[in-house]
Amino acid sequence: MSLLSRSSVFNFAKRGFASSSKIPDLTKDRYPVKRGNYAIINDQDVAKFESILEKHRVITGEETQGYNIDWIGSVRGSSNVVLKPKTTEEVSEILKYCNSRKIAVVPQGGNTGLVGGSVPVFDEVVISMSLMNQIERIDEYSGIVRCQSGVVLEALEANVREKNLCVPLDLGAKGSCHIGGNVSTNAGGLRLIRYGNLHGSVLGVEAVLANGQIMNLMSNFKKDNTGFHLKHLFIGSEGSLGIVTKLAIHCPTAPQAVNLAFVGVENYQNVLDTFLLAKKELGEILSSVEMIDELSLGCSTTMCNIQSPLQTYPFYMIFETSGSNNAHDEEKLTNFLNNAMEKSLVADGVVTNESAKMKTIWEMRERIAESLLKMGYCFKYDISLPLSHFYEIVPVLRERVGDLAKIVCGYGHVGDSNLHLNVLCDSFNKEIYSLVEPFVFEYTSKLNGSVSAEHGIGFHKPKYLHFSKSKEAIDMMRQLKTLMDPNEILNPYKVLPPLNK
Amino acid sequence: MSLLSRSSVFNFAKRGFASSSKIPDLTKDRYPVKRGNYAIINDQDVAKFESILEKHRVITGEETQGYNIDWIGSVRGSSNVVLKPKTTEEVSEILKYCNSRKIAVVPQGGNTGLVGGSVPVFDEVVISMSLMNQIERIDEYSGIVRCQSGVVLEALEANVREKNLCVPLDLGAKGSCHIGGNVSTNAGGLRLIRYGNLHGSVLGVEAVLANGQIMNLMSNFKKDNTGFHLKHLFIGSEGSLGIVTKLAIHCPTAPQAVNLAFVGVENYQNVLDTFLLAKKELGEILSSVEMIDELSLGCSTTMCNIQSPLQTYPFYMIFETSGSNNAHDEEKLTNFLNNAMEKSLVADGVVTNESAKMKTIWEMRERIAESLLKMGYCFKYDISLPLSHFYEIVPVLRERVGDLAKIVCGYGHVGDSNLHLNVLCDSFNKEIYSLVEPFVFEYTSKLNGSVSAEHGIGFHKPKYLHFSKSKEAIDMMRQLKTLMDPNEILNPYKVLPPLNK
CATH class of the missing domain: 3.30.43.10 (Uridine Diphospho-n-acetylenolpyruvylglucosamine Reductase, domain 2)
Incomplete structure (x- = not known):
């Protein structure tokens, strides 16, 4: 596995950034x-x-x-x-x-x-759905929350916190995204490693079918085995089988203590072994395991003027713990880091539970996407790969596109095998486009990876669906679409490939 | 809320037990x-x-x-x-x-x-499916396990433990039940409160449709948003849409320490408040919250010759913690119990991490079902109810059936709002049958509960499905059945009510 020389991270400013405010082509x-x-x-x-x-x-x-x-x-x-x-x-x-x-x-x-x-x-x-933003009920005993689908994730979080609960989902877009959009796209985010996915957390949905029929599939219970579990048809089908109007979600107990470790790591094998050590030593308090490569960190620190607390390393990792006893959590996290240092898995690191410092660390991670956008046009890929081959696509792609791209970098939820792969250029460029697609998807498919980890298929990926799904599966999706939306009025041109492909 | 007098629990032996080995009617x-x-x-x-x-x-x-x-x-x-x-x-x-x-x-x-x-x-x-019992792969990094559906749950657990993982599901029948059967019925069990449900944990399935077509919906990833999430059609549909032959399941890190508290509680409101306190103080280490009423405990202790460590109380609760540091967990559990005693929520209690003692406590809970069966014919209900009304159906039903039943008792996963309600009589008895059904389901429905929490619909409950599901939902289930199994050869007479009802 090769990496760009360390100094490259400091060259952003010289390369010049395209404006991102340009209105895109139709x-x-x-x-x-x-x-x-x-x-x-x-x-x-x-x-x-x-x-x-x-x-x-x-x-x-x-x-x-x-x-x-x-x-x-x-x-x-x-x-x-x-x-x-x-x-x-x-x-x-x-x-x-x-x-x-x-x-x-x-x-x-x-x-x-x-x-x-x-x-x-x-x-x-x-x-x-922006005006469908009512929270109907928050039950502090069961942790079950019922709301309309247009509630902004951050607002939902603020409301459930008052009852000592937290939303089992957190992502960079939380200030804008709707919980209903999260459900419709089966959003993953930063804390899936702790709280699981929305198919597990969402206990019920109400959805409106294409013909206007209201499907009441709400439930107030974590255990409810009454017939086929239809609600999952609406979780992650991106609005193409129905429009989610209401939902019930299980919210776990809010953590009393949050701690963060930010570490520098010399190579990918050490990333992997540090993750394994964290799983063992941090167990139930582990709430996030992120990896950021050198170039990705360079983007956010440079573009957002953030001072990294560490010197330059090929890889960085963020470990977040969320627990009910701060002294216990600090002890576990410190022990883990000491062990990781002793085993030479981690080169350097900082630990904090001060909110300003935690915010800075999270900003280095969460503002990468935004920074890349400010710097030009970004081809973005969101793939799941086996951890043993998780990062190798980054240097491979870097070599493939050569000087045509300004930056090829990778970061993401390594704890969930989810890589965000980015190819940055000045503006949309068909030559690069043809070099990276379908290459990225073919590469992913050869490793039995997923061509869309958490972002979904949308408009950009229907033609690549077959790299992750069998013909039989796609045929059945189509049969369901025909059954539930025979006129295909719901979110057309998305998710499913056209019939003639 | 009324309860039978305390002494009733000791009257089991006098009432005589029907043989359970009798071959039932066709x-x-x-x-x-x-x-x-x-x-x-x-x-x-x-x-x-x-x-x-x-x-x-x-x-x-x-x-x-x-x-x-x-x-x-x-x-x-x-x-x-x-x-x-x-x-x-x-x-x-x-x-x-x-x-x-x-x-x-x-x-x-x-x-x-x-x-x-x-x-x-x-x-x-x-x-x-008993010979389809091969475990294909256990990935210790990602925690993802692939196996055939006929692997016995306990055997799967033993295998993943060798890689420091645990199966995110545990139930009384673990020595016999198959993981594929668990998936097909969306089994819940004792640790759902910690590890969530199978819709969240199962990452992929392979299923064979009625026409013999093999649907490969396997995935090795926790994040995989590629099209409609079809696998959920096979999770919990009880073999009526296809036969699950293989699955991928995410197994979390095995706990390093397990502790158990067994407490006696004077009334149901205290059960509820003790649960809320446990959620707050035990947070991330809480792995089980069970409630057992006096009569239920009497069944298992009497029939299985178990000596309860506590004197008689109207209610008992089991709190299990699973964590990565025993000293931390013990401290949390002891603090929780001291607080619960100080607030007079809990009347008496024992804490242990000795395996023999933990086994005894779990046997008192897990052998209730078996004990009831030994004692005669048992009408069993498995319902989800709002916690505020969780137990009141037990005394109501007790009064309704009067002397016709030997015992009416309730126990279950109070942490998941799931009550196991039992009506014991000497043998199958139509008079009692007509008193308890559809009464139990009507009662549940009025509280917007679920007529089947974790056991499913099977043969016994199709006609009661409408108490928990709307006409529109049942119609859509039927449309899916017709689409996927037009000849209705898969597990007929189960799950869906007959068309003419």
């Missing part, structure tokens, strides 16, 4: 995609929407632009209508009408997705 | 059920099965009896053919043939189910 111009046979919205349709919602909750014209562009500026749709329902019944009425007219729709949460799944491809009506 | 005689329009097995069919499998893996005649009767002796089928495949391909060949001939089949794991789901109702061919 999706239909940038990508080879053909509009489906859907109705084109007319004044009567708008009038109908205004009759279902209040007039000011039907947005048209200029104001719709923000809803047409994704966060990373990779796609841009041309929808002229954004609807803002407040109730499940309104969503039901909207879909019933759209289905009868064969009007395509795209449900949109916080629009923080990274695969172009949350904005229109053409002129689909945007159904923004 | 299901078709005891229950109003009509055979479906399936083929009747002939010699040619048997010859075909013998050509797919080795001859000695096709069981006919007398030896099939054990496969026809469920563990609690509530149902008895009349199948004359039991098949024992060793590979997925053999399962595929069997189903392909059965589907073409319209021969009904019932998949069978360890046959430890409690809702009559794992044995034939009439003459369905039994597909026993």
